[in-house]
Amino acid sequence: MTVRDDFRQEVERRVKEALNSLGCDSAFEVEAPSSGVADLAVPCFPLAKELRKAPQAIADELREMVPCEGPICAVESVNGYLNFFIDQDVLLRETLKEITERGEDYGRLPAKGVKVNVEHTSINPTGPIHVGRARNPIIGDTLARCLSYRGYDVETEYYVNDVGKQVVLLTWGMRNVPASAVEAAEADKADHRLVHYYRVANSMMEDDEAVRGEITAMLQRFEEGDEDVISTVREAVEVMLGGLRQTLDRINVTLDRYTWESQFIADGSAKDVVARLKRSPYCGEEGGAHHLELKEFGIHGKNTRFTFTRRDGTTLYTTRDLAYHLEKFRRADRAVDVLGEDQKLGSQQLIAALEILGCESKPEPMFYSFVSLPEGKMSTRRGTVVHLDELVEEAVSRAYQEVRKRREDLSEERMREIAEVVGVGAVRYNIVRVQPEKRMVFRWEDAMNFDGNSAPFLQYSHARACSILRKAGDFSLTVDETLLSDEYERRLVAALSLFPEVLRDCGENKRIHMLPSYGHELASAFNQFYAAVPVLSSGERRDARLTLVECCRIVLRNTIETLGLVALEEM
């Protein structure tokens, strides 16, 4: 229980008591005014009718009845609002004590014993990751970090699509496309190299009937469970995936588990799902193909059918996805799926079908809109794609120029290290800072932003704090509110105390875009403090101020790391 939670409870309790003694037991709101006129406020307008008094009169009356005790240090009545102020001394003492004692665990909750699986990325392994889909790993990884902080036992997972025409085509291409037909096949990264085979195979299939025949035959053998074909496809996908993993590693995203779609064909569980669904009263059949009629499950549109077998009885992607989710729920209490907005209907159908199967858990989908270019959608065919590798490379080289400009004193190696972390950070930050469901248009100048609301801003503030502490040498941790009376210091403490509740919002409500926002607010408060208040030359206040700087360093680092970025000690 933080001081802020305590404060809110106290306000609720006191107002309730006061209203009861006036013979009123209606509910009331406690809000945090955005304008900063108070720490918490109770609007008295809704009470006017029942108490038959003007809101201002009610606020005046309540003000006299509510004592200033504990964390409440002042109560005011303004414009029909009852305004409450938190005791700054208590806030400062408790917050700094908590941070210095808990360090990197400040804001972290004890283990809840709840397993949460976060499935993200799961990009079709037919080519490199492009920025249109780059939100997926970044959102998923950030959410996983937030959930861990909240005490969940988190496992991240990539569901690898190694079934179907696309991957068969890739595999065929790798074996049959002559090297001479492939431009730049010597690209060193597997995904960039292999995508050429995939593209050439695609056009060969379109133009050549014989090729089309070969692919169809291969696909058929795959469906029949031909082990040779299945393992060949899987090998091809493994190679491609190696390239994707390099990209993910570079942006600090690692997945705990890779689950292969073919598994659900091999172990018979997809067939099992088919058998169970066929017994459902919602099941229908047309020409041998089976479907569920989902009109009653809130599915709208022309076609409310969810087909789960083909005419020939083979399973579909969605059937395998059902088997996959049933399996996931055997090993996790909750399953979060980070999905592109094109999966909305599919996800709704999946949830309905799981209900029909009697599954008691529901996956929690989290959708993001695709990133597009100013001239429209990214398209591999039109060649209008920006790859994530390209974006990161560009950001890192921009960052390198910036470090070089400012820090001639650093070694070449150190400059490279800093540039890497700053460039990658800028890319991740610019993607998480906006609400996932909001559409993003990719512009190099925005993606390369190193000023203001950006990762380097947070990293820079952290480096500044580290620099002060480095120069200070030894000091004794001093939490003393009488030595930190400046308004900049108070604002900074207020920002520090917000961290736990911001994480709560990010984790429990999956509103991860609030974390960059908070980071910026905190770093900004620190930079203002830095500009206005001397630390190293502040006489008797020195230890207290160094303690405050130390607390900032800790919370900035916690924020930066929860965002999946690296907190630099110099830059």
Next chain:
RNA sequence: GGGCGCGUGGCCUAGCCAGGAUAUGGCAGCAGCCUCCUAAGCUGCAAAUCAGGGGUUCGAAUCCCCUCGCGCUCGCCA
């Protein structure tokens, strides 16, 4: 056509779920600040019919309805 989502200063964005007091920040622009702890910073100025209309309410960016614009979707693809 149906469903879902989005529309906030020139540009990007928070607030919308749980309606409240002068709408949050950033970029770009303009004017300042390095004899002091990193100027990737700080200070100030300027800039918004919260897409449009109607409704509910003491009160609407926020809730409801309609309209417009944009995105996604409506496969025996994955």
